Amino acid sequence: MSELISTLQYYFSYPFVRYAMIVGLLVALCASLLGVTLVLKRFSFIGDGLSHVAFGAMAAAAVTGITDRMIIIMPVTVLSAVLLLRTGKNTKIKGDASIAMISVSALAIGYILMNVFPVSSNISADVCGSLFGSTSILNLKSGDVWLCFIMSAIVLIFFTLFYNKIFSVTFDESFSKATGINSDLYNLMIAVVTAVIIVIAMNLVGSLLISALIIFPALSAMRLFKSFKSVTICAAIISVVCAGLGIILSILLSTPVGATIVAADLAAFLVFSGISTVCARK
Amino acid sequence: MSEQIICKNAALGYEDGIVTEGLNFTVNSGDYLCILGENGSGKSTLIKALLGLKPQISGEIKWCGGFSAKDIGYLPQQTPVQRDFPASVREVVLSGCLSKMGFFPFYRAAEKKLAKDTMKQLGIESLENKCYRELSGGQQQRVLLARALCAASRMLLLDEPVTGLDPHAQTELYELVAKLNKSGISIIMVSHDIASAVKYASHILHISKKQLFFGKTSDYLNSPVGKKYIEGWGNENE
Ligand SMILES: Nc1ncnc2c1ncn2[C@@H]1O[C@H](COP(=O)(O)OP(=O)(O)O)[C@@H](O)[C@H]1O
Ligand SMILES: [Mg+2]
Numbered sequence: 463m464s465e466l467i468s469t470l471q472y473y474f475s476y477p478f479v480r481y482a483m484i485v486g487l488l489v490a491l492c493a494s495l496l497g498v499t500l501v502l503k504r505f506s507f508i509g510d511g512l513s514h515v516a517f518g519a520m521a522a523a524a525v526t527g528i529t530d531r532m533i534i535i536m537p538v539t540v541l542s543a544v545l546l547l548r549t550g551k552n553t554k555i556k557g558d559a560s561i562a563m564i565s566v567s568a569l570a571i572g573y574i575l576m577n578v579f580p581v582s583s584n585i586s587a588d589v590c591g592s593l594f595g596s597t598s599i600l601n602l603k604s605g606d607v608w609l610c611f612i613m614s615a616i617v618l619i620f621f622t623l624f625y626n627k628i629f630s631v632t633f634d635e636s637f638s639k640a641t642g643i644n645s646d647l648y649n650l651m652i653a654v655v656t657a658v659i660i661v662i663a664m665n666l667v668g669s670l671l672i673s674a675l676i677i678f679p680a681l682s683a684m685r686l687f688k689s690f691k692s693v694t695i696c697a698a699i700i701s702v703v704c705a706g707l708g709i710i711l712s713i714l715l716s717t718p719v720g721a722t723i724v725a726a727d728l729a730a731f732l733v734f735s736g737i738s739t740v741c742a743r744k
Numbered sequence: 745m746s747e748q749i750i751c752k753n754a755a756l757g758y759e760d761g762i763v764t765e766g767l768n769f770t771v772n773s774g775d776y777l778c779i780l781g782e783n784g785s786g787k788s789t790l791i792k793a794l795l796g797l798k799p800q801i802s803g804e805i806k807w808c809g810g811f812s813a814k815d816i817g818y819l820p821q822q823t824p825v826q827r828d829f830p831a832s833v834r835e836v837v838l839s840g841c842l843s844k845m846g847f848f849p850f851y852r853a854a855e856k857k858l859a860k861d862t863m864k865q866l867g868i869e870s871l872e873n874k875c876y877r878e879l880s881g882g883q884q885q886r887v888l889l890a891r892a893l894c895a896a897s898r899m900l901l902l903d904e905p906v907t908g909l910d911p912h913a914q915t916e917l918y919e920l921v922a923k924l925n926k927s928g929i930s931i932i933m934v935s936h937d938i939a940s941a942v943k944y945a946s947h948i949l950h951i952s953k954k955q956l957f958f959g960k961t962s963d964y965l966n967s968p969v970g971k972k973y974i975e976g977w978g979n980e981n982e
Contacts, residue, residue: 502829622849623849624849625849626838626839626842626849626850626851627842629831629835629839630839630842633829633831633835633836633839634820634839636792636795636797636820637818637820637839637891638839638842639795639796639797639813640795640796640797640813640816640818640901641813641814641816641817641818641840641842641843641895642812642813642814642816642843643842643843684828684830687830688830688831688832688875688878689830689831689832689834689835689873689875690830690831690832690835691832691835692830693830
């Protein structure tokens, strides 16, 4: 036991490990808060689509050689989020199809770009890194941490200030609209914030595993809790605990960070499902 | 008596065609308008058009006198809430108060009291912390009605509000709505219950493919449309 603790102490003496922990917890918190709304609005697919768009944008940014890749990734992802939400509302099936189409295209184009204009000699490691985030979280600079800190703060403030309206718009959009709540504005804000979180989270778990970070805590919480507030709080706690646990385990077992976090989320989901089944049987 | 809604020669429908047309009527403040018509005649569509949720195909629907969506309460006919939506009764009822709050983010004491009083009024205070989706149909209807009442400060639109309520609760609901109407809130109600419609409403709008009648309830009872409908309804229920 003391050996474990001293190993952890050793690792946490490195700033990049501390950065990874801070960023990991913040991103997990933001993703889970938004996840509740996205899951309930049946928009969880959007997380997946957007993460692929962000991957494509990142590849394009790498090719252009810009040092600050966020300048390209962020606007492209936000724009796609807005477009996807718009089409998703008009006709259900078309919305689904367009998400799949956009996400696969972005993935393919990103991969082509990475191959045609290789930035480093090891393309497959590059691709693997961006998709599964295996290395990037351990390469964070203090600037990245600050950026992540500020964006998380914005997300948290947004979520706290508009919590009640988000509930209303999610629960019954036509009632909100009929009683003069600007539901289009809130949907737009939800789309933008989703895009922002996905871009931040890409550094952490990579673009493939982001949807897991968004979906799992919400689904786990919904197994046991039955009010919007308790589900939101529980999802946030599950997500933060799993992220912390995942990072620590990945250090101790030398497993990939992103995948370990998702495995922890999956374990939490199974535990919560088990408890809810046992409770239902009583 | 000031005009709140003016509907001029409006036609309503969906992509696949017109549902009802030639709608001409006015709602003044303090009116109690009952909308009658067969199933599928476009009553719910009309309510949605009045609320601005479904734009009309042609014609004009105008809101007058500084009257806006923030003054309205709405009870939808069906709320397509997903089966797994986590929401407590209290959260649903409170969400009716949101339109009054503008950009202020949290519920204040006034809103909490309004929600509590409304729940008491409708006899659902004991359900406060229950999960909305686990209630019976009639209980859910009351919760949504409580939400609508919290939102209504000048007008209340109800789309078949008594569906799923037992006869005693139906009478209570009609009395409650009548009381609200006396306190100055305009009512627009879609109903199949013609006996209650003519008992409580000040005006009747009867629609089918076209508008069949609009006017005072007493005139409706003497009109050919009204006589025929009441007779038909009587036969159906014998
Ligand atoms: N979303 C929709 N898209 C297309 N047609 C619809 C839609 N909703 C209702 N309709 C059609 O419009 C007509 C009127 O419906 P509705 O207004 O719900 O009738 P009512 O409330 O009077 O029973 C029906 O024929 C129905 O099939
Ligand atoms: Mg209807």
